[in-house]
Amino acid sequence: MPDVNALSELRSILGPKGYSDDQDVIYPWLTDWRGRFTGAAAALLSPATTQEVAAIVRVAATYRLSLVPQGGNSGMVAGATPNSSGDQLILSMRRMNNITAIDADTGLISCEAGVILQNLHEAAAQAGRRFPLTLGGKGSATVGGLISTNAGGTQVLRHGTMRLLVAGLEAVLPDGSIYDAMAPLKKDNRGYDLKQLLIGGEGTIGVVTKAVLQTVPALIDRCVVWAGVDSPQQAYELLLFMQKHGRDRLEGFEILPQRALNAVLTHISGTRPPLDTTHRWHALMEFVQDDPAQSSPGELAMHLLEDAIADNLLENATIARSDVQAEAFWKIRDSIAEAERAAGAALQHDISVPVAAMARFIEQESPRIEADYPGTKTVAFGHLGDGNIHFHVKAPEGVDIAGWYAGDGKAITSHVYDRVRAYGGSLSAEHGIGQSKIDEFARLGEPARLSALRAIKNAFDPLGIMNPGKLVPLA
Structure with a gap:
């Protein structure tokens, strides 16, 4: 349980609207969208400003409290789900939901991290513009979450992932300082691009609080x-x-x-x-x-x-x-994805291979899985134009689901990722690593990549308070 003095300080910073340790209030935010991971949290922190976020992080650093940033809780890899210890605190960005500026001439929209994607679409449309990233969870996914996972979606073929659509951002770093990169500069050669490290960083080296996003002309x-x-x-x-x-x-x-x-x-x-x-x-x-x-x-x-x-x-x-x-x-x-969830238990693999190899992967690997694990059924679908396969494997009928996940399910996932590596692909195309892929990432990640990720994490967050147990495997 976190230090009572720390919780008292957080309560004082946030007030009754921003602080809750009522477990009935916290409960809906403890389980990931797929229902595979459920954790516990001592409190739900809901700041309304960047300054409040910074104050929260400073308290967390002082008392070494673990923070789990969360947007719409619609992620696919349990990256915003706390662990089971009950010591972690959920840092919800949902109250920071203001769209602060829309420039129809430049096509830039400035907004806070808690803005829901659907609302962003509607605001852009009212200004005669379009934000060209969409996905099935647009009614709950937030800008901060989309940035932190470098989300993709169905329009990547023409417009790219979230990384290409972020013109500027603001974030609170693990020491409580505010990193301001909101100026939409086309050129900036002041060393390492911290903005790009935060994009796709899953909240492990900072909490995205604001963003400047690039829109495109509205469709005729x-x-x-x-x-x-x-x-x-x-x-x-x-x-x-x-x-x-x-x-x-x-x-x-x-x-x-x-x-x-x-x-x-x-x-x-x-x-x-x-x-x-x-x-x-x-x-x-x-x-x-x-x-x-x-x-x-x-x-x-x-x-x-x-x-x-x-x-x-x-x-x-x-x-x-x-x-x-x-x-x-x-x-x-x-x-x-919703229909597959309703149809029964399944393993979901968000993977990518070179575009030219995607058809071959589906046609060769699907029957191999079904033959090696009788009763399973594969469902492969996705973004053919960018090589992103959502490779689902449905459990056999009548099996004990928990036992299947721990046994054959685990073996199937390892096999799928082994085959992805053989094709020169990635075990995470657009959903991130989170909790669900971290062990396989540790097993299959290139040593140079893993070493660099750990070095970056340790440099930014030496106390290990920012979304621990996600994205970066322990050495």
Whole structure:
């Protein structure tokens, strides 16, 4: 239990709105989104300003209290979940939810870390702009969490990950000092780029409190296409064709198997199959227009689909006839994780391999897993354009889930990551390391990478108070 004097100081800093040690209040924030990890916390700290965050961190440094920064608690690797000791404190950024400035000329938005992604989208739209990063959890994910995990999503193909969209940020470092890099400088050669260390740092070397984000022009029009294909390899060939002839008009390209579509149709209300034909695999594409000089994305898509069918690059396709139908197509893709969770226990692997190897990985590794572990079913889907595979392995029916996770589940995960390494890939594409991958990261990480991460962590946080047990494996 943390020192009572420390808790008294924190209560004094935050007041009744920002401090709670009521376990009924804390309880909803103790379990990760997937329900795999549940911890305990002595208190929930909810600062309203950067200065309050800095004061919290200074108290934590004085008393050597462990802080677990948390945004929307929608992460996939338990990076914002406290451990089971009950000694850690959750540092919730949800009260810092103000959008402070929008510059329509430069396209920059300044905001606090607790701003929810959906609200950011709406604010950008009101200013005639667009923030080009979206994901299934946009209704709960926060800017600080997205930065701390270097989030990706379905528009990385054209716009890149969060790292490329952060023009400036502010953070509180482990000694309680405030690092101000909010000026959106195009050039800055004052040594190591601390901003980039904090992006993807999972709160282990500082707490992101504010950000300046780059938006893009609002869409004039878009065209969303659902296509049936025979295999991931055919989908890859279709991707290459669309990239060659669609140039920078192709904003998203996702693939999913019929098995994933079936799960969504079964467990997510209001969904229906986009095609009246059945296919082993499906591709979801979006073409956009954000410049008046560009042609209609619908005309472009129609032309490209006709040529793709003639070249035997797909089996069937349909174009969304309205924004409502386009959103219905994307709802299917965005609901896969939720549907899989509703369908039963599964292992989720957020991995990446070189784009050219993604189809081969899916086609070769999926049957290998199912053969070696009878009763399991693989569901591989994701961002074909950037090589990011969400490689799920469903547990056999009727097994003891806890026992399966600890036994075959653990062996399957190690096998999957071994194969990822053989392909020259990464065991974490867009969700981070958190708690769930830290042991495998320690096992498989290159010695030079692990040594550098530990050195950076120790230099910034010698007391080990910032989100301990996440991202950086112990030596």
